[in-house]
Amino acid sequence: MAAPVNSALPSEWARYLRRITRWIPIESGNYPYVTARVRAKKAALLSQDTYERMLQMEIPQIARVLSEGAYKAEILALATKASGVDLIELATSRNLAAVYTQIIEFSEGELRQMIGWYLDRFDVQNIKTIVRGKLFGASPEEIEEDIVAAGSMRETFLRSLIALPSLDEVFDRLDGTIHSQALREMGLRPSEVQKWNEWEDRLTKLYYDNLLVVIPERTEGTRLMREFVRREIDIVNLRTLLRLWASKATLRYDPFVDGGLEIPKAELAEMISLDVNGLTARLRDYALTEDLAAQIKDLQALGVGSLVRSVEKLHLLEAGRYAHVHPLSVLPILDYIVRKDREVQNLRIIARGKESGLASDVIRELLVI
């Protein structure tokens, strides 16, 4: 995992072989075993009723309910270090990391590669946190607190990166991965970089590029997963577009990700400079943004976050739609990964919402159930 794009294409012959094998409808991997394990795990996820009950509970009660279920080990281990919302958040993050690592460990072949790449978004986030922390001058303990080792990089490796004294050494250790490749593309050494946001965006783009390279279109299952990822790219691009449009900011580099399902990258760049009416008209052309277009006028009042949230919610709920049609494909696994992530997000939303005194209706609106 986390290899640079170029390393996957060493020669003309390999490229030819890859093109041929992409169309052979056989996938390597222990699908029956992984899907059976994942189905069992899916049965243990929290139900809609539980969320409704939690909305009526206080934070310690929520922690107690969690300590009686799937989060028992993490809650017990962390109960001496943290309390309240922090305990819930740390325990759920650790549980998420443990579950995802477990899934990667019992997957094999191409399936492992696909899941690994999908979950490497956590590695991307972790490396960004390490870089940000080192630039800010945060202590290793502070950075470690913010790490969620749910990707293919092990916690011990991430800790060793945190312990390194300089960013040059960190990137030396990351040589051969997309993290250092993003920096190489900028043509700079870590000590020469002035604005790290460009590196962060290049890294995210490389992550999605590699994810699309690694998911073949051989079977209906992988085709649908690819579609799911491409839809996610559309949403990421839409979010970027609305943020840049609302703030009227200009970036020195291209901030859009290639490979979206519906909205072409070239059109996104054009839309930044449009006025309200122009943007509304353009967004009406796409199924994804048809409903959203009418609300563009109220963007300043509503905020980009709440505007995009409805689209994100629909996207997350879409993942499970085809999982039962292709039971022995990557889709039930992807469905579980997304559901688990949603569960952790929902628990965090309830706990943080309660802590901040948000009304139950506001919290319910943020949940993805």
Next chain:
Amino acid sequence: MVLVQYKPTRSVLLQLRRTRRTAERGHRLLKLKQDALIVEFFRVLERAKAVRSNLVEKYRVAEARIAIARAIEGSIGVKSAALALTETPTLELKTKNVMGILVPKINAKSVRKTIDQRGYGIIGTSPRIDEAAEAYENLVEDVITAAEIETTMRRLIEEIEKVKRRVNALEYRVIPELKATEAFIRQRLEELERDNFMRLKRFKST
């Protein structure tokens, strides 16, 4: 007693009269300054009230926004984005003169930032973090304005108190005492004049 300090002579009387006139002129000027300071104070107070209520509202908005950002992105995501900041705001402290009082003038730099100045990449982060950052930038700007206005107000109150003490001292102590001394000396001089007159009359008759 003040009366004891002065010799009842004409030159002292003239000197006292000059001092009283100066004290009365000073009293009039200080009274005018006090009135002007009170007017200025009420003007600043109105601004301070508006800024204070704005501040409370903006703090409430910022708290709500950070709560939503932490709820959706988690405190880990929010903290990670916060660590990306490389350019911290700076404050330039100057002073300006309001009726002889030095009040602060604070110029803040790099408080409000554009998306690319916040340090984090735009693709991988949530717009909720932008919204929270923006709300806090607004809040910090208002905190700086409030600090400037409230310090000005405090300085004005101190100055009004000082001027009030001086006006009262002049009005109720210095000027009445000078007047009393003046009257006493005038009385003594008149007495001396009457004595002289009587003495001269007696000499003339003998």
